[in-house]
Amino acid sequence: MLSLVLRRVLAVVPALLGLALAAAVVAALAGPGWTQALGAALAALPATLALVLPALALGTGLGALLGVMGGAGAVLGWVGPAMPGFLLAAVFAATLAKAPVLLGLAALALPAAAQATTLAGRARAGAEDTVLLAARGRGMDGSALLWRLALPLGLSAAMGGLRSAVAGTVTAAVAVENLSGTGFSGAGRLFVEAARAGDAGMAVAALAGLCGLAVLLGALGRALHGWIDPRARMA
Amino acid sequence: MHEPAGTDPHWRDGPWQKAGQRLTAHRPAAAGLTVLAALMLAVAAGLVAGGGPVGAALAAGHQSLSFALLAGLGGAALGLLWGGAAVALGERAERMMMTPAAALTGLPLALALPLAGGLLGPERGLAPMAVVAALIAAPAVAVIARDELRALLRREFLSAVQAAGIPNGRRLRRHILPNTVLPLAAAAWTALPRALMAESLASLLGLGLPEGVTGWGTAIGAAARAGDAVALAGPALLLALTLWALHGVGDGMRLAFTASTPGGRR
């Protein structure tokens, strides 16, 4: 597992360096205080990470489970496309101003869960007459089948779509940070404030930070995918 | 061996009709098409009638939808060009063009729109914003388009066309291009929801549509900051509905136009 994580993370190092370089160049061109801009962007990243990571983990895990179990999961997957994270964030901010952290998490986790549900449900339906039938033919029954085979299948499928889920969640996190009053002050807020002020250096640095975050999370997701599904370990 | 032709009512239906039937047989796609048509009508009617919170939401829809359509079409064209050129220019060019496209699809690209909005300042025009939104939508279209084109070029009937001694130009015009239409339409469609999402997010942050132009995102952002649930409901519902319909249709197109080679009896 560790070597898999290392391999995946090492594979994205050039991309991360490229992002850092681009941010540095733009910040330097924009004004003299470019080191501070980069520093501020980096310092703001952990707050965003703390928002994005649990939401993604929760959403993907629960979504996959719901997807392979069918029923309520199907409904979630069905309405999923209608509720992008930024829209949920706005709705929550306007209606339930309390508990912004929890609501922010929910706004991010729900779309991720919906996507995972759809993918997992599709994977389960596709496996019904192949892998699952074969296992039943060998005498595997209900709960063992669900936990040992159907859930890993669903999780694997959900992890396969993690790249777009990561991008969507990071995007939505920017909206959450900006709509939830003073709840968060991460890279998303930094980015929007800099953009509003027309501060190119800071805005680009923050955006590069967010992109780097997405790349890194994507790499971790791929490692986790490989850990769950040996088929995804290659390459 | 041939079934009596009269027993199957669809036996003469051409491949285009069949594709259409497959699309509308997908329920979210059929519902999505209906919703989109209804929305268009409602927005047009709202423009005429105007007034009230509903009228305002519909008017905002006019701005959002026009922008999304413009930027989406631009993004689709750009993406198709990108993917098509990659396939046409040979293997090395393909790798050089598609690797960045694939990498870009994993990034929170939609944030480029608020960035552009901020940097262009409050006097930003619509056109540059539409260009940026098109650029945001293009890479995903390019990736899908490339995959579809590659799959098409591998299909056996092109060998049969070659065995019939049909020259390359005619082969491209009569056989390849017509067969790209449906799968590429499915690829292009994905640009629409992407452009709408990017615009709504940016407008919600106040960095999207230029000042004075109110889209759904602008209205939602203002209502959210004011904590006004009533003002939020209209635009939020309409935006959700539109996104859902766009996705449903896109999903249906993907299944109906690209899933497998149209073949088999039904």
Next chain:
Amino acid sequence: MSRPDDRAPLRVEGLSLLTSRDILLDRLSFAIEAGEVLALSGGAGAGKTLLLRALAGLAPKGVTVLGDIHIRGRRLLVTQDGALDPFRTLGAQFAELLSRQSGLDERTALRRAAEALERFQVPAAARRLALHPHELGEAMRWRAALALAMAAEPALLLADAPAAALDPTQRVRLLSDLAAWTREAGTALLLAGRPQADPIRSGLARSNLADRRLVLAQGRLEVPPAEPTPAPSPAEPAPSGPPVLSVRDLRVAFPLGRNWRGEERWLTVVDGLSIELAEGETLALLGETGSGKSVLARAILRLVPPVGGQVTWLGTDLAAAPPETMRRARRDLQILFPDPLAAFDPLMTIGAQLAETLESLHPSRSPANSAARLADALEEVGLPAAVLDLHPGALLPAEAARAGLARALLPEPRLLVCDEPAATLDGSERADFLALLQAIRRRRRLALLYATQDAAEGLRIGRRALVLLLGRIVESADSAILTAGARHPYSRALIAAAGLAPPALHGDPPSPLRPPTGCALRLRCPLAHDGCAQVPPTLDPVAPGHRVACHVAQDDAQNDAQVGGKAP
């Protein structure tokens, strides 16, 4: 059928499967004794899979099961795709199944697993247990799936078309290993499969693979009629005259990109092949998947660009031919594709595509004339003229095969290259199509190049045959000679498999990326000796018109000749 014994592992009485609208299977009754192998055949959609699922207690939703199924002991179903758990290693899967079913601890289970794999002739079985299913080749995955099922010691094993996608050489070996084991273990085996209409292959029972055969048709079980012995195809005189097609040293290779040292890597598919074909001659190309027969067929028509060698048609070198010459040659050279439906543009009607072919290859004809030609062409292949207005999507596989034949015949070719033209058909449809092809060939005096992995079919259709292995010819002779006594171990294996006798080859084909040194068959050959690893055998004559590339076969032939010469 004999009176079913009450202790039979499977006894079915009056089994019907219904949906709300249809009767899928109608009052089936049969039994399988312990240690018996019952082969169940039936065309596509006859309900074999459904029956097996119902017997396993896994009927799909919406299907009602009526009647009695008595099963004594444990039953196991091996599904059509032989799927294994993708997340666990083979060893873990054996351990899990055996501990669940027989309470075995892990060490015993793993020992049992290795033994089970060895029964399917898996070398170094214990090492394979650490692999995941996706790391196995198709054949090995099938062996693992069947070994896993048999290791659980079922009383009844239901196998749904096992290994149907494998080459005959591997499939027959696998099935005979399975049948041998179930007989020995006293397991009742129900083996579903596609119908085998081919006369040589019809004797599933005779070939000792199955004890009994039943056929599922229209929802009922039937005992198959005894197959009539096939009428031997009329012996044809060897065509004389100069070759019309000659292929010299043809090489086809595909670039695989560069390796880490920056060297260009190539996958060689056809490796210096030479063929000559006279007017009206029929030549079969035999070989397993990956032997290069299909690529060779396409390279002759320049549908795949060769990297070396010459293809000469009537004295014109096609590799260097300008477009106009090539187009004229294409009139004479036509091809049938393995999936005829996929070989039609889905957006154009059959008529438009036929007209386009005619127009491209014979541009001078008048419209009225060509319309009549199209109708004639369809009539010749037994299709109604209404097919001209259909799109390919509306055709059945058998109709598509005939339409493909009609298109190939339109330009009045002199050579028809067939790449597994009946691959999508089975049963009587396949037999009918091949009979039609034969009749048309005789009537039009076509030369035929017929690529197939079914040696029996190839030998019946071709007057002469070439056996291909990894892009090279290993044996070439008249079909009659090959049928009576092929000399190369690989040809013998192909012919044995076609007759459902276990072929004498070990293991799986080597990867074409890393072929073994010396003889390409070395690692699977039962006769291999040290010399085979060092010197690649050359294709040399062992008798007039019979050439073989094998050290042992060549030595044998020499000995025969000496013995024969000394005999009074």
